Amino acid sequence: MENPHKSLKAKWEENRRPGYYQEYENHWGMVIDLDRCTGCGACVTACQAENNLPIVGEENFREGREMKWLRIERYWEGEYPDVKLRFIPMLCQHCDQAPCETVCPVYATYHNQDGLNIQTYNRCIGTRSCAVYCPYEVRYFNWETHVWDEPLEQQLNPDVTVREKGVMEKCTFCVQRIRKVKDRARDEDNRPLLDGEVQPACVQSCPTEALTFGDFNDPESAVSKKKHNDRAYKVLEDLNTSPSIVYLSRVEPEDESHG
Amino acid sequence: MSEDSINRVKRRDFLKLVGAGSVGVGAGAVVSQVSRNPTELLIPYPVPPEEYMPGVDTWYNTLCQGCSARCGVSVRVREGRVKKIEGNPSHPVSRGGLCARGQAGVHTLYHPDRLTGPMKRLDGKLTQVSWDLVLSHLAHEFRQVLATERGPGVAIVTGSARGHLHQLMQEFLRTLGSSRLITYRIDAQHNLHAANLRSFGARATPYYDIANTPYLLSFGADFLTGWLSPVHYSQAFGDMRQGDGPRGYFVQVEPRMSLAAANADRWLATRPGSEAWLALAICHQLLEDGVYDGPDRNQWVERVADYSPARAVEPTGLGADQIVQLAHDFAAGPGLAIIGGGALHGTNGLLAATAVNLMNYLVGSFDRPGGVLANSPPLFGPEAAYSESPYAGLREIVEAARQGRLEAVILHDVNPLYSAPPELGLREALESVPLVISMSELLDESSEVARFVLPLDSYLEAWGDDSPESGVGFPTASLAQPVARRIHNTKSAGDFLIELAHRLGDDIEEALPWRDFQDFLKARWDEIYRTRAGSLEGFDAFWTATLQAGVWGERSAALGAPNTVMIPAALDDLGHPDPQFSGRRAEYPYTLHPYLSPVFHDGRWAHLPWLQELPDPISGVVYTNWIEIHPQTAELLGVRTRDVVEISSPAGSIKLPVLVYPAIHPDVVAIPMGQGHHRYGRYASGRGANPIEIIASRIDEDSGDLAWAATRVQLKPTGERIDFVTTSGNPRPLGRQILGPADGGHG
Amino acid sequence: MTISIRSALEPAKRALQFIGALLLGAILGFYGHGWLFPDTTPVQPIEFSHKVHAGDNQIPCQYCHIYARRSTSAGVPSVNKCINCHKSMETTSAELDKLFAYWREREPIPWIKVHDLPDFVYFPHKRHVAAEVDCAECHGDVAGMARVSRVAPLQMGWCRDCHKKNHVNNGQQCSTCHK
Numbered sequence A: 001m002e003n004p005h006k007s008l009k010a011k012w013e014e015n016r017r018p019g020y021y022q023e024y025e026n027h028w029g030m031v032i033d034l035d036r037c038t039g040c041g042a043c044v045t046a047c048q049a050e051n052n053l054p055i056v057g058e059e060n061f062r063e064g065r066e067m068k069w070l071r072i073e074r075y076w077e078g079e080y081p082d083v084k085l086r087f088i089p090m091l092c093q094h095c096d097q098a099p100c101e102t103v104c105p106v107y108a109t110y111h112n113q114d115g116l117n118i119q120t121y122n123r124c125i126g127t128r129s130c131a132v133y134c135p136y137e138v139r140y141f142n143w144e145t146h147v148w149d150e151p152l153e154q155q156l157n158p159d160v161t162v163r164e165k166g167v168m169e170k171c172t173f174c175v176q177r178i179r180k181v182k183d184r185a186r187d188e189d190n191r192p193l194l195d196g197e198v199q200p201a202c203v204q205s206c207p208t209e210a211l212t213f214g215d216f217n218d219p220e221s222a223v224s225k226k227k228h229n230d231r232a233y234k235v236l237e238d239l240n241t242s243p244s245i246v247y248l249s250r251v252e253p254e255d256e257s258h259g
Numbered sequence B: 001m002s003e004d005s006i007n008r009v010k011r012r013d014f015l016k017l018v019g020a021g022s023v024g025v026g027a028g029a030v031v032s033q034v035s036r037n038p039t040e041l042l043i044p045y046p047v048p049p050e051e052y053m054p055g056v057d058t059w060y061n062t063l064c065q066g067c068s069a070r071c072g073v074s075v076r077v078r079e080g081r082v083k084k085i086e087g088n089p090s091h092p093v094s095r096g097g098l099c100a101r102g103q104a105g106v107h108t109l110y111h112p113d114r115l116t117g118p119m120k121r122l123d124g125k126l127t128q129v130s131w132d133l134v135l136s137h138l139a140h141e142f143r144q145v146l147a148t149e150r151g152p153g154v155a156i157v158t159g160s161a162r163g164h165l166h167q168l169m170q171e172f173l174r175t176l177g178s179s180r181l182i183t184y185r186i187d188a189q190h191n192l193h194a195a196n197l198r199s200f201g202a203r204a205t206p207y208y209d210i211a212n213t214p215y216l217l218s219f220g221a222d223f224l225t226g227w228l229s230p231v232h233y234s235q236a237f238g239d240m241r242q243g244d245g246p247r248g249y250f251v252q253v254e255p256r257m258s259l260a261a262a263n264a265d266r267w268l269a270t271r272p273g274s275e276a277w278l279a280l281a282i283c284h285q286l287l288e289d290g291v292y293d294g295p296d297r298n299q300w301v302e303r304v305a306d307y308s309p310a311r312a313v314e315p316t317g318l319g320a321d322q323i324v325q326l327a328h329d330f331a332a333g334p335g336l337a338i339i340g341g342g343a344l345h346g347t348n349g350l351l352a353a354t355a356v357n358l359m360n361y362l363v364g365s366f367d368r369p370g371g372v373l374a375n376s377p378p379l380f381g382p383e384a385a386y387s388e389s390p391y392a393g394l395r396e397i398v399e400a401a402r403q404g405r406l407e408a409v410i411l412h413d414v415n416p417l418y419s420a421p422p423e424l425g426l427r428e429a430l431e432s433v434p435l436v437i438s439m440s441e442l443l444d445e446s447s448e449v450a451r452f453v454l455p456l457d458s459y460l461e462a463w464g465d466d467s468p469e470s471g472v473g474f475p476t477a478s479l480a481q482p483v484a485r486r487i488h489n490t491k492s493a494g495d496f497l498i499e500l501a502h503r504l505g506d507d508i509e510e511a512l513p514w515r516d517f518q519d520f521l522k523a524r525w526d527e528i529y530r531t532r533a534g535s536l537e538g539f540d541a542f543w544t545a546t547l548q549a550g551v552w553g554e555r556s557a558a559l560g561a562p563n564t565v566m567i568p569a570a571l572d573d574l575g576h577p578d579p580q581f582s583g584r585r586a587e588y589p590y591t592l593h594p595y596l597s598p599v600f601h602d603g604r605w606a607h608l609p610w611l612q613e614l615p616d617p618i619s620g621v622v623y624t625n626w627i628e629i630h631p632q633t634a635e636l637l638g639v640r641t642r643d644v645v646e647i648s649s650p651a652g653s654i655k656l657p658v659l660v661y662p663a664i665h666p667d668v669v670a671i672p673m674g675q676g677h678h679r680y681g682r683y684a685s686g687r688g689a690n691p692i693e694i695i696a697s698r699i700d701e702d703s704g705d706l707a708w709a710a711t712r713v714q715l716k717p718t719g720e721r722i723d724f725v726t727t728s729g730n731p732r733p734l735g736r737q738i739l740g741p742a743d744g745g746h747g
Numbered sequence C: 001m002t003i004s005i006r007s008a009l010e011p012a013k014r015a016l017q018f019i020g021a022l023l024l025g026a027i028l029g030f031y032g033h034g035w036l037f038p039d040t041t042p043v044q045p046i047e048f049s050h051k052v053h054a055g056d057n058q059i060p061c062q063y064c065h066i067y068a069r070r071s072t073s074a075g076v077p078s079v080n081k082c083i084n085c086h087k088s089m090e091t092t093s094a095e096l097d098k099l100f101a102y103w104r105e106r107e108p109i110p111w112i113k114v115h116d117l118p119d120f121v122y123f124p125h126k127r128h129v130a131a132e133v134d135c136a137e138c139h140g141d142v143a144g145m146a147r148v149s150r151v152a153p154l155q156m157g158w159c160r161d162c163h164k165k166n167h168v169n170n171g172q173q174c175s176t177c178h179k
Helices: A004-015 A042-050 A058-062 A099-103 A129-133 A175-187 A201-205 A222-226 B003-034 B100-104 B106-110 B131-148 B163-175 B190-200 B230-242 B275-288 B297-303 B309-316 B320-332 B349-362 B390-402 B426-431 B445-449 B493-504 B506-511 B517-532 B539-549 B631-637 C005-036 C050-056 C079-086 C094-105 C125-130 C135-139 C156-165
Strands: A028-033 A071-077 A084-090 A109-111 A117-119 A211-215 A245-248 B058-063 B072-078 B081-087 B119-122 B125-128 B154-158 B180-183 B215-219 B249-253 B266-268 B336-339 B408-412 B435-440 B452-455 B464-466 B476-480 B551-553 B590-595 B627-629 B643-649 B652-660 B668-672 B711-721
Touching (some): A042 A071, A211 A222, B131 B408, B131 B452, B163 B180, B163 B517, B249 B320, B275 B320, B275 B349, B390 B426, B464 B517, B493 B517, B517 B539, B539 B551, B631 B652
Parallel strands (some): A028 A245, B154 B180, B154 B408, B215 B336, B249 B266, B435 B452
Antiparallel strands (some): A028 A211, A071 A084, A109 A117, B590 B711, B643 B652
16 A cells, blocks of 8 residues: 555645646636726625625624635825726636645645646645735635524525635635536537636626636637737736736826827 | 451442443443534425426526616526526626626525515504505505595605516506606616707617727716616726727716726816816817817807806816817717716706717717717606606605695605605605505615505516616617515515505506516517517517516617707706805815715615625725715815714714725715615614715706705814724735736736 | 552552543443444434335336436435325325325425535536446445435545546546535
8 A cells, every 4th residue: 555645745746846737637717807807896796606705794804804705906006186096806816836835734725637726625724824825815714604694594605615614715716617517518428618618706797808717728718818918917926926817907098199 | 458348348339330331321422422413404395396406506587676777687596596696698788797786686685684574563663464464454545545536645656666567656556546656766867868858859868889989088977887887888898998999098077086987097086066067168179179060060159159168277177278188089089978977966967968968969979889879768667767857756745745745655665765865854754644655675764654664575586677778779678587486475566566456446456457467567578579579489489588588689670760960959948057066165165975886886785795895996995984085185174094074064964984085176075875874784774874864955957856966065073983994905006016017018 | 669550550549440430431322322323324204115115116216316317416306206106006004194294284304314425525416327336336225225324434535435446537636526
């Protein structure tokens, strides 16, 4: 029988190798066009609805203990009257070289075959190391077991686990939807997935179609095409985390031509 | 120790050990029992519904009721429970997208504070009674009203009835001899409709082709969250920015930066209420530049002669060169101008909206892609919206009640004691009406004056339909269907009215002969089928197909010749562009700019917990509202963010914490609407304050509509602090290159 | 004089005996309870016999568990389904009377779950039926059971062993089974 410890170490080395995902089925990723994004927050509520995010109450917000896998960050620039406000949706970047993964002592967060940064709740022991290491601050810890006022719990999505106290959680790219679409494709003669067939809740809801989701392994996919845009960049790229989310920066036209 | 004593001791010990062992067995058994997983049950349906399969989603198409845009939605239902609402991709209004409000709509069904059954006020207290009792009591009371005289003694005020529900209400009132059916929403854009009727004689809101416009000039219209059809126009915005064509340039003019202004390429802070001046000055400049050379040119020159850019400098606070430049850019675009928000709700709102129409007209933006397109009028539904101001209707009700001419008022899905200025005197008026019935989903401010409180179905439990008011460019209509079984003892408004009519009997029953509201809908849709969609095989096939798709439309339908000549008299008989305000400037130095919250809109869905927990897109604040003031004003008053100030107007005063806001005109203070409910379920009650409480009941004399942006206020620091929560971290980017690539290159 | 542990413990001897008896009892109680009242074989509201239905009468599993090949959930038959057969049969028994009582009231039967997976596990019956895994592999010889009993441990290691044996695609990935 093989030594389980050795095998664990071997897996660490294999799974945390840069470029690991490229050999696998998909490399899910997202392109967020900040020139389309209006900061309206539809994606935030869509995420909350899809992923059983709890209603935490005002006190938890005050403690900084809100649960929002996806948030809109807002930044002011300039002073009145030439003041500008910009928005950027911030969610788990599903980094290919994720700092959160290397630090987890129990291997609860790891990269799976789809290039997803997976959080395995039943494995998590709540050390919160991953949240400390995440430069994007998109990991959220369950400081308590949240309850839903009856009958709000009837809305809970049966495809997503309801997390309890002591567990870390974050955006999954709606892994349950990916699974559902793959399942359907398998039923239909094991056909390949279509581009745009998988849509996380945030992408689905976005009224301005600012978010695009797809497979970076497929050169013909919408996301693969968009990532070559001149405006493309990744947030905090110099940290070498290789995020799977590509942002397209907002266009700032030269003001001389207009008023 | 002797043998004997040892044995005795052993025996005693043995008994002790046996005792200990028994206790151990008991404890072990208990541990074994409690450490087991809790027993889970498998409870199958006695008789499963037709499309039911556990573990598999069923999707139903219906209509969102979060605002008056009525987006088509697809609802995910699993094991009979509603799980998620998404935009219906084949619906021309939402086109697959959905805003935060629409997403949160699930909780209208599962809200813990929903009314679970009808209630009657007995000795001042609301007591649960049965529907049967309610109907027989009401039938009795209505009969008494009718016995004296059939007339306008009965009124219905609705906040949401559209489509055929509106028609049914009209029908019901007509049999009682009344025509008092008032649709009241603070967000109604009556001046926009009235201006279009005035300018082009069309009883339809035109379609604003934002997606294809090269230059958009918006006067206070926050079309991304609270103007006509937010999801539809958000999509159009996305396409204007990064669609197939060249990127459109977008300028927003308003005293406070709204979400739309934050997304504009340029935001111009003008004096509040000066939009009419600015639009007229731009028209003046366009004509002077010879942009328009139609046969009616001279007549327009004459009408805007008094409003040169130079004279607009003082009222707008912009430089003359800025206004001239705006006119040049608008002509070069050629531009599309839209108007909304406070600009539409001053005392000169109708004039401003008409002037904006003239701007579009002068640059030839009518009936041109990227301009203002002709639209199909709604196939059915409330027509009065175009000719009659909802606020005028409310004022009439108050007047009639004061004179004792009102016998009964039905409030349907409306909360006017929250959403109308108290100065109107509606509370006193309703208190003097003998019979007030409130139909709502949960207890609100208005149910306090009702003798009967009737629980409404959530929109996810009820039938309905709509033909969108804001339009999509072709004739279309949608059906709303129940997607879940009723979870409480509730009724839909349609079913209730039909049942009440049946109880009343005689000609009233004959006028409303339908079994229930669904039956009525089918009868009406049969007409649409016969006149419009005869190609499908039979009405049933048509009905089923429409239910499945959620929508029926004629994309190819010709809209007839659009009226592209502006009526010459459109600008006549309208007041002066100078805005009027309640409260003298000396005493009340700041103009109050209430605005529809991007999250709560008018507050209709403020009771939904997901919306309370959705950070405001601009301030990041949750669970309350605030007053936005310019940094300069804050310095003047010696207050900081979170210091509470008392805001007083001639109509009243409220207290709110300050939010120092870097993007607001120094003369203006802004308060988001939607919060400040005294009674609206556990999540919304007692949070923040309602700016409508201090709005003067002042109207735009030209249209009769409420001018909710025409009140002045004074601020007084109270020394208190409210530690509201904001979720944004550092509000400045600090060069972290979060918003763009390191080289700053913009494509 | 020698000092031994035994003599050192002498004063505590009776206390130790006492604790020993308590522990022994507890172990006996814990396992005895599990043995006498096993939760792998719960007593159901109706004494329904799979042996009679699936065994003696050879009714195929999916005749009643109709969703197994189409859904994550195999589905328990509705009362309606039971009645459809039983209304035309002569047999009577106390258990059948219970069934007809539920039907008269249009009440569902609150069956107790025998094979209960934790809520963080995603287990689709459909995929396993499609892969032609025999029902008995996980559920045991139900056709021979008068009262259904859980025979498989339903632990993660057990799932993974089978996935490994059958070379299931991504069968060892956390995200395949955990949601």
